[in-house]
């Protein structure tokens with residue numbers, strides 16, 4: 247029986263091995279399109295948290311997808327905004343060469359750009375975005391990396407940060423095991439997804455791991471959203 251009482255922090259995911267099978271990695275990025283659509287909940291997050299901040303005219307709102315991997319979340323957000331007649335420029339950033347090469351090789355909807363960069367590189371370049379989001383990045387990071395990404399996010403975002411990730415739990419683990427055990431051949435979706443759940447936080451653990459000004463939200467079962475609204479603390483203390 248897998249022990250989910252504590253976060254798994256030692257075992258790395260297969261896709262993080264620089265020498266992993268490239269074909270399997272590409273199939274994994276491809277399979278993420280479906281998996282993210284089914285489990286990550288970006289459509290309701292877009293409708294409730296992102297769409298109200300967009301406008302049909304004037305300068306486009308800018309959004310950074312940090313750790314964009316194969317790029318499916320960046321492409322989906324840009325496509326939804328375009329379909330709604332709203333102006334949104336999306337930048338997907340990932341320091342992994344393989345992710346960047348895969349993301350840039352896909353057909354892109356208008357309004358999406360990918361850069362090979364980590365959050366600290368973008369801060370060093372003085373880049374700023376209205377919105378900063380990420381999907382399935384938080385559970386990848388150790389404590390120092392998480393602190394760095396949150397500090398970078400605060401420096402990069404003008405209006406809102408949403409880091410969306412898995413909430414560790416037995417039900418999530420069992421449901422994911424059953425849903426992915428038979429399909430997704432030749433990719434890392436099954437083993438890495440299960441390990442991702444083991445590496446993920448529970449809400450109380452994540453609350454203890456974050457600095458002041460950040461909030462842990464649980465919008466629906468199996469998910470945690472780490473949010474930050476620049477300026478909210480000053481308003482609260484005023």
Ligand SMILES: C[S@@+](CC[C@H](N)C(=O)[O-])C[C@H]1O[C@@H](n2cnc3c(N)ncnc32)[C@H](O)[C@@H]1O
Nearest residue numbers: 278312313314315340341342364365381382383
């Ligand atoms: C599991 S992948 C998630 C990919 C994609 N967001 C998705 O949901 O399919 C995590 C990604 O975060 C990237 N990453 C880790 N630390 C980062 C940082 N500081 N800045 C930008 N990307 C980072 C890694 O290179 C990796 O591609």
